[in-house]
Amino acid sequence: MDSSDICITNTSVLTMCSEPEYLDSVNIHIKDGKIVYVGTESPKYNAKKTIDAKNCLVIPGLVNAHTHVSMSLFRGLADDLPLMTWLNDYIFPVERKMDAEFVYVGALIGIAEMLLSGTTTFCDMYLFEDSVAKAAKEMNVRCLIGEVLYDFPSPNYGPIEKGFEYTQMLIEKYQNDPLINIAVMPHATFTCSDHLLSKAKDLANKYRVPLFIHVSETRSEVSLIKEKHGKTPVGFLYDLGILNSKTIAAHCVHLSDDDIQILSETDTKVVFNPESNMKLASGIPKVWEVKKKGITCGIGTDGPASNNNLDLFEEMDTLAKLSKLGAGDPACLSAKDVFRMATIMGAKALGLDNYIGSIEVGKSADIVILDMDSPHLIPSYDPYSTIVYSLRGSDVKDVIVDGKLLVENGKLTMIDWDEIKSKAQVFVEKVKLWTKKVLNM
Numbered sequence: 001m002d003s004s005d006i007c008i009t010n011t012s013v014l015t016m017c018s019e020p021e022y023l024d025s026v027n028i029h030i031k032d033g034k035i036v037y038v039g040t041e042s043p044k045y046n047a048k049k050t051i052d053a054k055n056c057l058v059i060p061g062l063v064n065a066h067t068h069v070s071m072s073l074f075r076g077l078a079d080d081l082p083l084m085t086w087l088n089d090y091i092f093p094v095e096r097k098m099d100a101e102f103v104y105v106g107a108l109i110g111i112a113e114m115l116l117s118g119t120t121t122f123c124d125m126y127l128f129e130d131s132v133a134k135a136a137k138e139m140n141v142r143c144l145i146g147e148v149l150y151d152f153p154s155p156n157y158g159p160i161e162k163g164f165e166y167t168q169m170l171i172e173k174y175q176n177d178p179l180i181n182i183a184v185m186p187h188a189t190f191t192c193s194d195h196l197l198s199k200a201k202d203l204a205n206k207y208r209v210p211l212f213i214h215v216s217e218t219r220s221e222v223s224l225i226k227e228k229h230g231k232t233p234v235g236f237l238y239d240l241g242i243l244n245s246k247t248i249a250a251h252c253v254h255l256s257d258d259d260i261q262i263l264s265e266t267d268t269k270v271v272f273n274p275e276s277n278m279k280l281a282s283g284i285p286k287v288w289e290v291k292k293k294g295i296t297c298g299i300g301t302d303g304p305a306s307n308n309n310l311d312l313f314e315e316m317d318t319l320a321k322l323s324k325l326g327a328g329d330p331a332c333l334s335a336k337d338v339f340r341m342a343t344i345m346g347a348k349a350l351g352l353d354n355y356i357g358s359i360e361v362g363k364s365a366d367i368v369i370l371d372m373d374s375p376h377l378i379p380s381y382d383p384y385s386t387i388v389y390s391l392r393g394s395d396v397k398d399v400i401v402d403g404k405l406l407v408e409n410g411k412l413t414m415i416d417w418d419e420i421k422s423k424a425q426v427f428v429e430k431v432k433l434w435t436k437k438v439l440n441m
Contacts, residue, residue: 004029004036005403007047008369013038013058014383016344017358022383028058030365033178033403038359049405051398055373057383060358061120061142061366061401062312063346065271066212066250066300068126070106072113073427074305077435083218083280090435091305095127096155097434103128105423107135110310112412112420115141117311117393120366120401123248123271123300123350125185125212127156129170133180139414140404142366144350146170146185146212149200151193160196164203171207179402181209181352183248188214189225189233194240201242210246210351213237216259217251218282234259243268248349250300252290253283260286264293269349272341274319276302284326287319288333298346299338311393312342320388335388369398 008028015021015038029037029045037044071091078090103126114122121142124132129147136143147156147170149163157166167184174180184204186192192200192213204211216222216233225233234255237243245267252270255263263270272285290297299319301310316338323333347357356366370387372380374395380386399407406413 002045004031004045004047005049006030006365006400006405007045007050008053008058008367009050011053011056011058011369012383013359014060014339014387015359016060016340017360026058028359028367030367030400030403033365035359035361035363035365035367038361051369053369055371056397057370057372057387058359059118059368059370059387060343061356061368061399062118062342063298063350063352063357064114064119064122064300064310064312065248065298065346065349066123066125066273066302067110067310068303068305069110069114069122069124069310070103070126070128070132071303071305072110072310073102073106073424073431074303075308077305077431079279079308083282084220086280086306094431094434097430098127098155100128100131100156102427102430104131104135105420105427107132108139108415108420109424110304111135111139111141112415112417113304113310115139115399115401115407115412116396116410117313118368118370118396118399119310119312120368120399121347121350121352121356123183123212125187127154130173133170133174136180137177140179140401140406142179142352142356142364142401144181144183144210144212144352146183148185148187149196150187150191151196152191164199167203168207171209175207181350183210183212185212188217188221189236190221197237197240197242201240204246208246210248211242212248212250213242215249215252216254217277218280219254222254232256232259234262238262238266245269246351251277251282251285253277253285255286255290260289260293260295263290264295267296269296269298271298271300271349272319273300273302273315274322275315276306278318278322279306279308284322286326287323288327288329291333291337296345296348297341298349299341313387313391313393313395316342316388335382335384338388339384365400365403367400368396371395371397
């Protein structure tokens with residue numbers, strides 16, 4: 001009998017790969033980081049570790065397709081402000097004082113939060129991204145990351161020319177890494193010149209990596225770009241030749257019908273961030289219209305300073321309900337549609353669907369085990385509805401990434417949380433000093 005590293009037994013599974021997607025009384029075997037068996041027959045393998053998942057539901061690891069994870073250290077800072085005021089008067093000034101260690105510790109906190117609530121892959125745009133990669137490697141979590149590029153000097157690399165050099169360094173450093181993936185990440189159309197955006201496109205094309213950018217997040221952004229270029233942000237990016245199947249557009253709150261058509265024709269991927277958009281009063285994205293056009297959509301939390309958590313179960317619930325409100329149609333977006341966005345479609349948006357996003361033989365073992373024995377989850381007539389409308393991040397029991405058990409019975413297995421908290425507190429005190437003048441504290 002062959003051996004396996006982990007066997008999950010006696011469980012129900014949402015595979016997200018083919019019909020039937022829901023299987024009962026299933027055994028899953030994991031070996032060398034891969035799923036090697038999914039089925040109802042007697043185990044073919046002698047497992048080194050067995051997890052009895054009775055009264056549980058196994059799902060693919062969730063994909064947080066847009067965040068700024070290190071902003072966990074800014075959680076609760078300057079809340080209840082419009083986006084542009086929040087960015088220009090508070091966040092950008094404080095970020096100028098950060099360093100690589102700040103970003104590293106912030107990433108550890110954010111990654112811990114994501115793992116404990118079932119996220120196994122995240123897409124991150126921020127500063128000092130090599131420090132985010134360091135944290136992700138240490139915690140064995142999967143990611144697509146990129147250094148934010150904009151026209152003003154960065155506290156990390158300085159002038160934009162150095163930003164492109166830093167991005168190229170990241171691409172080359174992690175090009176063969178099993179967990180860390182790199183994208184080129186210009187910030188947005190209102191913070192990036194035509195020249196910067198074109199150069200970002202060329203760099204992404206050269207290395208065949210994704211290009212990630214914030215698009216049409218607020219009405220003021222759309223008005224600004226229309227006034228400057230005579231086009232919407234989507235139209236402007238299209239004319240620059242930036243939109244294609246490897247482009248990922250975050251937010252997309254204010255899209256015209258023509259914008260949606262362009263995104264569809266170019267196979268541009270879209271990531272919605274409903275809780276952040278609600279908190280900043282940015283608007284309600286037309287998720288239902290985008291989906292009708294067959295556009296690949298993912299879900300992200302945005303940063304923990306504008307959400308203020310990284311719980312994708314909350315994000316799914318919000319996206320589903322907000323879309324129904326915006327469309328005036330309770331049937332415009334089903335629970336299954338939303339769950340697909342957080343799993344297989346989120347993976348596809350990031351270009352990782354050949355490796356993750358579903359539970360099937362040959363894919364990486366990124367798996368979440370949910371405890372379904374709590375009062376708020378009983379009864380469960382439809383697993384998709386239960387997950388999207390009833391489940392919480394705190395219902396996550398175990399989390400496996402690349403075949404390694406990172407959360408067991410609701411506890412992190414690979415890090416000393418008390419040590420991370422101690423490191424974080426040092427930076428919390430620094431943030432208080434940095435913001436004393438800005439916030440008149």
